[in-house]
Amino acid sequence: MDRLGKKQELKRNFRLLSIFSFMCVAMSTWVFVISASTGGLAAGGTGGFIAVYIGSCFVYFPIVLSLAEMSSIAPTAGGQLNLPISKVQKFISYIAGWLLTLSWLCGVASGMFLSGQMVQGAMLLHNENFDAQPYQVWLLVLAFCFGGFLLNTVGAKHLALVEVIVAAFFVMGYAANIIVFWVMSPKNSASEVFGTFTNGDGWSNFGYGILTAQTAALYLIIGSDGAAHMAEEIQDAASNVPKGILGSYLIGTCSGLVMLVTFCFCFTADALDSGTGFAFIAVYQRTTGSNGGALALTAILIILTFFSATNFMASASRQTYAFARDGGLPFSKAIAKVSPNLNVPILAVTIAFAFVVLLSLIDLGSYVAFSAIISLQLIALFATYEVAIGTLIYRRLYGPPLPERRWSLGRWGLGINIFAFVYGLFALTFIVLPSTPSVKGETMNWAPVIFVGVMCISLVYYFAGGRKIYFGPVRLVKNESEWARQRIAK
Template sequence: MAEETKNASIIVPRCMLWSYILNGSMGFVMLVTYCFCLTDVQAALDPEINRSGFPYIYVFQTGTGSIGGAIGLTSIILILGIAGATSFFATTSRQTFAFARDNGLPGSKWIGKVHPRLLVPLNAILVTFGFTILLSLINLGSTYAFNAIISLQLLALMSTYAISIGCLALKRLRNEPLPPSRWSLGKFGLPVNLFAFAYSCFAVIYVCFPVTTPVVVSENMNWAIVMFAGVLVIALVYYFVHGRKVYEGPVVFVKPAEE
């Protein structure tokens, strides 16, 4: 998204920092309030008592004492969910475009195009949108399969975080030079990198566990690690067969100011 932002080297990291500070503070307040209102955990999980099927709706209803109040609070959650999904969708489509632009995906020439009038990677957006619809339909057939896909997404995300942050922290520990930057955490950079790396490694292990026990292979087994290994094998095969011949790594396009 930084490629579509003016003065990105300052604006993007500043927005990232303040989004974590503001959302983390408000999320902590909401978590404390929610736990305070969650007076009966078993009732919230009991389908005979909580007919909505969602524990947070039960908490909203018992906390406000009103169905209308529960609907209002649930609507806020729904709006936030849609907003979050939109931002994830925008980010994923741009990552897909950037990878295709570097010839890292099958059909890169088509996916990596920018629409001449809209000035957005429309083909990458359509590909992302199509895969999102297909993955969402899995939930209609099996909730456990859908949860495995979600775990796979988090596993892949945290793996990339661990690799990139780990490489950066290693260069800092070795006192090796880093590319110049306009925005920096200064002396707090290395501790933040080490904490983020440790958290990413913990998350990689944690998301591979099943969500419930006892584990039944045909019902609630978490197949995320199996799918992750399968995707990794397919990616490696594609790289050695075709990708290494055309992939050149991340590239930088510099647009002259007069254009």
């Protein structure tokens, strides 16, 4: 922190086990495989979505590797804001800061939003005559978000311990779902599961239509880099942050694949027409043969989705705090202030809370709104990856050499970075697409419009005066040489 020109204000409560637990719960890949893969299954069929998921796991991995190395170079809450390039670092890091902050705030919103929707779905399962209204989802989101706010403020000092406990519940929930599906559910044949490829959204090119399921697949596997934004609260961060990023990604994607294949063996197309709005609830009902069993399994998903969103709120608030500390946001001094009693940036957490509550007002609870939030999150996140990894490639090619770091890609670094950059551009072309080729108001992907609007606001603020107070994190670095060679005294 001293070499990076930062003041250590947050307590390092997380060790390797607790940050690993934190990120596994934040990713919750197997949870979202069940609850949020409907779009992918509808777009590509079971065989198509499994193929797209596996492919996405492999081609996204170089991005994860690149982020892990960057987190070891500069283990601060700003994550990839510490761009390894100096000439244009100020403006580029400013844009990256807005993108990164937006993406993580949207991540909180998508999790809280999904939690509220699932509770309403459970109510409809319990009482099919329940009068479901969109405003109810918003009120549920408000309640969940307030719970996450309390855990990230009043309960922040115990968050590391909570993560280990929730991780144990996470493992038990995974085992419960796998056992119930394997033992109790009627099964599709292997040929049906792996051989069903559909162009459910009606694109003119069949293969292209299946590839549109990529957005749903990516949503399931993102989030492991959240460890980077908790770096200032992790002991021996230069080593443990990249380990947490890679470990949670590998565990999340592998367990998610097992759950996806299992779920597809139990999934039937008629589940997409479930009156609850969720295909998985219909699958649970068919598997257990009772509403009570379906409700119990749904409750597990709701609890874990809430804690996933709560962890996203922690990472989002630390990213907001780090960006404000560098002067990138309006009222930066207030946002970057850390509470001496709670040891958290209270206003940064409050901003995350307010952002979710306001963004969730979009169309008051519709599936289109949820899809827009996911797309906005992915657009901002991948745009940040492109900026950060692009500058990393530039630094490797034109020097000077990257600083010493505890975790390095070595001689493979440039090739991995280039592949990650090219794939990021490819993924973005699909993320910005509408859900169907026949675009109407209800099927329009409004995320690019919102994205452009936010970026316009950021540019107006920058040129109207923000550039005078924003200096960028790299300008504070005291000395790059040997900054990773000294370990924290134990």
